[in-house]
Amino acid sequence: MDIKDVKTQELVKKYNFKFSKSLGQNFLTDGSVLDSIVDGAEVCDEDLVIEIGPGVGTLTAQLLKKAKRVVAIELDEELIPILTEELGDNPNFQLIHKDALKVDFNEIIGEEKSVKLVANLPYYVTTPIIARLLSEGYNFKSLTIMIQKEVAERIDAEPNCKEYGALSIMVQYYCNTKIVRRVPPESFIPRPKVDSIVIRLDRLENPRVDLLNKKLFFEVVRSSFNMRRKTLWNGLKGIGLSKENLEMAFNNANIDMKRRGETLSVEEFAALANEIEKIKN
Numbered sequence: 620m621d622i623k624d625v626k627t628q629e630l631v632k633k634y635n636f637k638f639s640k641s642l643g644q645n646f647l648t649d650g651s652v653l654d655s656i657v658d659g660a661e662v663c664d665e666d667l668v669i670e671i672g673p674g675v676g677t678l679t680a681q682l683l684k685k686a687k688r689v690v691a692i693e694l695d696e697e698l699i700p701i702l703t704e705e706l707g708d709n710p711n712f713q714l715i716h717k718d719a720l721k722v723d724f725n726e727i728i729g730e731e732k733s734v735k736l737v738a739n740l741p742y743y744v745t746t747p748i749i750a751r752l753l754s755e756g757y758n759f760k761s762l763t764i765m766i767q768k769e770v771a772e773r774i775d776a777e778p779n780c781k782e783y784g785a786l787s788i789m790v791q792y793y794c795n796t797k798i799v800r801r802v803p804p805e806s807f808i809p810r811p812k813v814d815s816i817v818i819r820l821d822r823l824e825n826p827r828v829d830l831l832n833k834k835l836f837f838e839v840v841r842s843s844f845n846m847r848r849k850t851l852w853n854g855l856k857g858i859g860l861s862k863e864n865l866e867m868a869f870n871n872a873n874i875d876m877k878r879r880g881e882t883l884s885v886e887e888f889a890a891l892a893n894e895i896e897k898i899k900n
């Protein structure tokens with residue numbers, strides 16, 4: 620597919636569509652990026668694909684060529700008649716006019732076994748959408764999403780680099796991550812101010828580490844990164860243990876108290892949080 624095959628500009632003109640900045644509307648016009656997203660997601664005829672934010676349906680039309688079914692969730696009411704007119708005749712297409720943050724994904728997924736989420740996400744809600752899709756335990760095989768470059772780099776980061784933080788650990792607790800490709804602003808109308816990345820998150824069958832208390836684990840992670848320049852010891856003073864008990868938790872987890880949060884792997888954070896939990900109870 621090349622740029623000429625993509626109907627985005629034509630559809631925007633045909634329906635005299637006015638872009639909404641507040642809804643994060645930057646539509647794809649670059650066919651090679653559409654190919655990378657669909658190929659990157661490895662969409663096949665067994666898949667139910669859920670798309671968040673179909674826009675004028677450019678990516679949706681490509682997904683429909685490969686998937687068993689596509690369910691698209693769009694918040695902007697101006698886009699509903701356009702999508703219905705352009706794609707509504709396709710029996711494998713379903714459109715839901717709703718906020719993706721409020722949709723019951725279990726209702727959409729039903730008994731489907733192979734479910735993939737594919738989206739060029741509106742950047743203003745990227746992190747809450749990802750957090751929701753992962754933490755609420757839906758039966759997704761993978762999420763292949765286009766997001767702001769900096770956010771993708773934080774998600775994909777490893778310990779000891781400046782991008783590594785609470786977001787890296789939250790996503791990597793649930794998924795393996797893989798950057799599919801970089802995408803420049805010229806691939807969209809209107810052009811965003813930032814570079815983008817297509818990233819694929821493959822959901823692990825079981826979370827990466829066993830936790831005694833998931834809430835406490837994420838609290839330990841957050842506290843450790845709240846004071847980035849300080850040692851873990853300083854960050855975790857407020858976690859609810861006496862100095863002696865906190866020291867014991869560090870010793871039992873085999874972690875030096877002088878280390879900084881950004882040097883700990885997900886496994887090490889889990890060991891520390893589990894020791895804190897044991898001592899607390």
Ligand code: SAM
Nearest residue numbers: 645646647672673674693694695718719739741
């Ligand atoms: N998929 C299209 C494309 O690639 O050209 C459009 C992507 S555009 C970056 C984001 C889309 O998400 C827009 O259509 C926007 O209206 C929609 N959107 C924004 N916030 C949303 C939300 N909370 N729930 C569902 N859709 C939303």
